[in-house]
Amino acid sequence: xxxxxxxxxxxxxxxxLDMPAALTHYIDRIGLDKVTEGADGRIYLxxxxxxxxxxxxxxxxxxxxxxxxxxxxxxxxxxNEFEAKIKAAGVAVDRIPAGEQPGxxxxxxxxxxxxxxIELYAQAEQSxxxxxxxxxxxxxxxxxxxxxxxxxxxxxxxxEINKIEEFFVNVLGFLVAERVDTPDGTIGIWLTAGMKAHxxxxxxxxxxxxxxxxxxxxxxxxxxxxxxxxxxxxxxxxDIGPTRHGITQGQTIYFFDPSGNRNEVFTGGYDYYPxxxxxxxxxxxxxxxxxxxxxxxxxxxxxxVT
Numbered sequence: 549x550x551x552x553x554x555x556x557x558x559x560x561x562x563x564x565l566d567m568p569a570a571l572t573h574y575i576d577r578i579g580l581d582k583v584t585e586g587a588d589g590r591i592y593l594x595x596x597x598x599x600x601x602x603x604x605x606x607x608x609x610x611x612x613x614x615x616x617x618x619x620x621x622x623x624x625x626x627x628n629e630f631e632a633k634i635k636a637a638g639v640a641v642d643r644i645p646a647g648e649q650p651g652x653x654x655x656x657x658x659x660x661x662x663x664x665x666i667e668l669y670a671q672a673e674q675s676x677x678x679x680x681x682x683x684x685x686x687x688x689x690x691x692x693x694x695x696x697x698x699x700x701x702x703x704x705x706x707x708e709i710n711k712i713e714e715f716f717v718n719v720l721g722f723l724v725a726e727r728v729d730t731p732d733g734t735i736g737i738w739l740t741a742g743m744k745a746h747x748x749x750x751x752x753x754x755x756x757x758x759x760x761x762x763x764x765x766x767x768x769x770x771x772x773x774x775x776x777x778x779x780x781x782x783x784x785x786x787d788i789g790p791t792r793h794g795i796t797q798g799q800t801i802y803f804f805d806p807s808g809n810r811n812e813v814f815t816g817g818y819d820y821y822p823x824x825x826x827x828x829x830x831x832x833x834x835x836x837x838x839x840x841x842x843x844x845x846x847x848x849x850x851x852x853v854t
């Protein structure tokens with residue numbers, strides 16, 4: 549269970565250059581389902597294993613990247629408490645009325661020191677397809693594509709890692725499960741609001757507001773292998789994998805959507821509890837921390853962001 553007012557990642561809004569190509573990628577290849585299309589052309593997607601209205605929003609734009617990552621909180625009253633805390637920390641907060649995105653209640657939004665927009669909301673309608681709750685089968689219909697269980701997390705690139713850590717821990721109530729430190733300071737933090745190894749992560753980068761990847765959870769290591777088969781069959785742009793992380797210990801493969809946004813599908817990773825000690829990597833073992841099997845980084849993984 550979550551140990552703060554923030555339950556988990558709720559949805560991510562991603563900019564794409566070619567909507568038909570993006571829909572083929574996220575629906576046919578990854579295996580999400582289309583929920584609806586907004587009047588402004590945004591497309592709302594979700595995994596069939598998720599209850600809430602949507603978890604991925606695609607917006608056609610001139611440049612790829614991320615618009616916002618939103619977290620769901622326990623109750624509507626939590627939004628008022630977080631708004632007060634955020635303002636007390638010197639960060640401006642704006643309000644988005646219910647219905648601005650279909651099926652989603654009122655939200656509050658703010659920009660953090662890395663240049664990224666974060667939003668919080670409490671209410672979400674359910675949409676089909678979704679899991680059964682009476683005598684539930686494993687799934688309502690046969691999963692397709694890579695069969696993602698859920699939108700799981702994002703890794704964001706930007707400056708001011710120390711300020712990000714302070715804000716997410718002291719204001720939003722996250723804990724740092726894992727970090728990478730160098731003699732010049734912290735370069736990466738993996739933050740959790742619950743029992744996962746991470747719900748959001750940040751890596752130090754000179755340019756603000758950059759997306760490294762959005763990630764989807766798969767059922768097991770065999771499913772990651774199946775994802776690799778799909779990537780090869782359709783000649784999708786592969787970054788690296790299948791492999792494993794030292795950080796979070798997840799089994800993973802990275803690839804790109806047609807607009808150049810990096811995606812990850814993964815499985816495994818350790819469970820996190822609030823009384824766990826923080827896990828720390830240093831510059832001598834950073835290669836093994838990121839890619840446990842290869843034990844070295846590739847330049848593309850470090851530098852290609854949208």
